[in-house]
Amino acid sequence: MNWDKNLGAALLLLLLLSGCALGPEGLDAPALKDSPEESEVHLQAVFAEAVVLMQNGDTGEAEARFEQMAAQYPHRPGPIANLGLLAFQAGDVELARNRFEQVLSVNPAHTVALNHLGVIARMTGDFPAAEQYYLKALATNPEYVPVILNLAFLLDIYLGEPAKALPLYEQYKALADDPDPRLKDWMFDAKNRI
Structure with a gap:
């Protein structure tokens, strides 16, 4: 599986889905x-x-x-x-x-801004800051689907913590109206690496 391509496409999709304020x-x-x-x-x-x-x-x-x-x-x-x-x-x-x-x-509790600041921090390699932004966003809105998936990707791919990412993938699956069709692959891969 080409994670860079899939992750890039997924993040673009999330950014578009996260929509506007x-x-x-x-x-x-x-x-x-x-x-x-x-x-x-x-x-x-x-x-x-x-x-x-x-x-x-x-x-x-x-x-x-x-x-x-x-x-x-x-x-x-x-x-x-x-x-x-x-x-x-x-x-x-x-x-x-x-x-x-x-x-x-x-x-300070604007979920969309916190999520996007997390994405920007992840893009620049500041993974601890990205995680903090995502966690703050989840604290303001625990059901905000884009940040759930962004945090799952950060934990799974960038921080190498698939065990922490798996519950987030499950939460995303439960909350998303139309979950990404690649979710099964992401979850399968995370389970194999646990």
Whole structure:
């Protein structure tokens, strides 16, 4: 089994599945005359439009909208997290790291940012930091499927601890709506190395 190819493909899949920071998390209303409920609905719609642009590959326009929201509402982690995702997808790891750290300064329990900081730490060979980010992400959301699989890969492949990875593979299998078809191979290989 070619682990480098499979791991790379799996991580790319996880990054795509981890998606975006799904909501603006309380962006303030742009129009003071609107009621708070109307303003929140409006902002949710604006944020949702930017997310759709990002998902449809219109990254330039999505980035511009998230930049505007991040500048207007710097205390809201959603737009900043999505800017981090866009930077990561574009291969600008340093900008992505900065964005995700900015998110954590606003919300230290932001699961998506913690997961991606773990991925970045793993990519740069800082496996202890990657493990800490993943564990913090799991502490904030124990059922966040991308971080479960990322931690399993880290333990299994990079840290050589398949016995610790196997329960995570099982947890991923139980929680994932559509588990990666290679999961059986990963689990089989981990069992053989225990």
